[in-house]
Amino acid sequence: MIARLASLGLLLLLWWAAAHIANPRLLPGPLDVLALAGRETASGALPKALAATLARVAASFLLAMAGGTALGYAMGRRRAFDSLADPWLVILLNLPALVIIVLAYIWAGLNEGAAIAAVALNKLPNAVVTAREGARALDASLDEMATVFRIPALRRWRHIVLPQLAPYLAAATRSGLSLIWKIVLVVELLGRPNGVGFEIGVAFQLFDVARLLAYALPFAALMLVAETFLVQPLEAHAARWRPRAA
């Protein structure tokens, strides 16, 4: 924890020093950004934008993870399905995010559904690949055990399959949240009337770097807090059965 705080402090110090040397219009100092973020928070504009963006991140993340896990699991378990779906997966993996977003807006219109679907579709192949790896690594001997004891599908999934997939899903979550947040901003910039991405578009038009940072950094801070107080304790709990490394 102390190492974490020290490392953050060092980053702030570097920023502060760089701001002293650079033109303040191009790189405002941390205090100026903090002051602006405070004003925007007091006016309610920042929390509103953050909430809109977070809602989009949550919706597309859940969609992508649920769909990706189900598809990846099916592909990892059924060879025939895997060889059928794999080419599609490779195409989707290599389709640029921007292409998917623009196509979604053109085909479905500039609406919330198109925005969320476009983001989810960008994350989906990634989740599929990771879940497929996990499904391929499932222990066949535990499957046999579950078959012999006739453990019903839901219990089997929860107690036998999910704990084996957990490290893979955790990896997909980590890389997924940051990826999705970045794509949500693009989606908002291109076709939404609110959210952090929209505000950054405004800041770009005004060439207002302080405003840009004041809107972008709170999300990073939020993720850091979530990582420290939510993800890491959860992981420690999920790994409590593992023998400690000597």
Next chain:
Amino acid sequence: MPPGGAPARLEVAIKEKAYGERAALGSLSFILEPGEVGAVVGPSGCGKTTLLRLVAGLDTDFRGRIAAGGAGLAVVFQEPRLLPWRSVEDNVRLVAPNADRLELAVLLARLGLEDHARDFPSTLSLGLARRVAIARALAVKPALLLLDEPFASLDGATAQRLADTLVPIFEAKAATTLLVSHDLVAAARLGDHALVLSERPGRLVKAVGFPQPRPARTPEIIARYIAELSAPQPPQGA
């Protein structure tokens, strides 16, 4: 938990089991009456585990017929196959979600696991892990219980203690049991019958009955049973 039904009558009539070109089991027929313990012995690689997988229904690709009346199957695999991310108690509860606390505590105590209910499997010795696997199998109150080499890789004293634990459990005759083991002593201590298999592909070469009740088997009686098992004899019907 399935109702603690009557033990099954197991009827095995295998004509042949092959993996591709390689025959694993030859002609092999026997019957276990409800509550009996049949010990399958034979040289290693003769197809004992294959036989167990066929009886368990994990492999249905063979010529012949296997019938077990009665519901409820439990298998104690050679590697205990416990969930490493669940405690001992939760591993047992996984297959018997409706077992009440007391019932579970009694079962764990019967197997000498009362101090390990909250332990994770990675902290247990192989001997203890096998006991957990046996507790899990008994928790479903099976009509048919299959054990695959429960004494393999255990040192002599540990194997002996495990056999001591199994004597009253088998004597209760709650489940018809097929015990696969290359250990003749264990077969003579725990079986009602021993079924001796030949070298691969395993055929039934001899069936020996052990009439004495398990708790009354003295070392002399067990030695006599082992001698009977080892004696070369023409095959008889099971």
